[in-house]
Amino acid sequence: NAGVMQNPRHLVRRRGQEARLRCSPMKGHSHVYWYRQLPEEGLKFMVYLQKENIIDESGMPKERFSAEFPKEGPSILRIQQVVRGDSAAYFCASSPLAPTNTEAFFGQGTRLTVV
Amino acid sequence: KQEVTQIPAALSVPEGENLVLNCSFTDSAIYNLQWFRQDPGKGLTSLLLIQSSQREQTSGRLNASLDKSSGRSTLYIAASQPGDSATYLCAVRGGGGADGLTFGKGTHLIIQP
Numbered sequence: 477n478a479g480v481m482q483n484p485r486h487l488v489r490r491r492g493q494e495a496r497l498r499c500s501p502m503k504g505h506s507h508v509y510w511y512r513q514l515p516e517e518g519l520k521f522m523v524y525l526q527k528e529n530i531i532d533e534s535g536m537p538k539e540r541f542s543a544e545f546p547k548e549g550p551s552i553l554r555i556q557q558v559v560r561g562d563s564a565a566y567f568c569a570s571s572p573l574a575p576t577n578t579e580a581f582f583g584q585g586t587r588l589t590v591v
Numbered sequence: 592k593q594e595v596t597q598i599p600a601a602l603s604v605p606e607g608e609n610l611v612l613n614c615s616f617t618d619s620a621i622y623n624l625q626w627f628r629q630d631p632g633k634g635l636t637s638l639l640l641i642q643s644s645q646r647e648q649t650s651g652r653l654n655a656s657l658d659k660s661s662g663r664s665t666l667y668i669a670a671s672q673p674g675d676s677a678t679y680l681c682a683v684r685g686g687g688g689a690d691g692l693t694f695g696k697g698t699h700l701i702i703q704p
Contacts, residue, residue, distance in 0.1 A: 509690075509691050509692070511691070511692075511694075517696070518595075518680075518694045518695060518696040518697065519635075519680070519682075519692075519694040520694075521690075521691025521692060521693065522691075523691075524690040524691055531690060532690040532691065535691060567634060567635065569635075569692075579625065579637055579640045580625065580637070580684075580692060581637060582627070582634050582635040582636075582637070583634055584633060584634035585633075585634050587632075
């Protein structure tokens with residue numbers, strides 16, 4: 477059973493471009509979470525999704541950021557018109573059940589650098 | 592809003608010592624607490640998960656305790672080894688309203704050979 481797969485591992489974008497980060501949860505997991513780790517800061521929750529639904533996006537910036545988890549395929553975190561402040565490590569986690577009583581498994585992360 | 596604090600921020604000890612990492616959280620209405628390790632440039636590896644109804648969990652040389660009412664958890668590492676060098680993160684789920692985990696900033700641990 478492969479773990480949580482994120483790609484790409486490293487992504488370089490110029491200011492103003494779009495960044496697309498992909499996350500394939502562990503087999504059998506239907507709950508996906510995205511987190512951001514800024515340099516010298518802790519991980520911050522961004523969004524929680526189930527298949528085809530956004531459950532909690534309280535941590536998402538109001539502009540330029542969006543996330544989806546379609547019925548088929550990976551979850552996508554999309555950042556439009558990237559700025560230097562978006563440079564960070566973005567982590568995806570998945571769990572098999574609702575978040576109240578299950579362990580979260582993390583991917584290796586995508587390190588976004590905006591130049 | 593849930594806040595998680597980890598003390599100390601950094602720790603350096605000789606190999607073989609037993610050590611304790613501390614974690615505190617402000618809202619005791621949590622579902623569970625999870626300890627992770629993160630190696631430089633890598634993802635997070637889950638170490639232990641403690642449900643809110645549990646007092647402790649053990650895995651090998653690691654033991655984590657939870658005192659939910661006082662908002663505290665400790666991670667005990669026995670007979671430390673250089674391979675234990677990493678950043679250890681404490682995270683809680685619940686309290687403050689969000690569905691995601693709330694993380695502390697971590698304890699950067701160095702085990703000297």
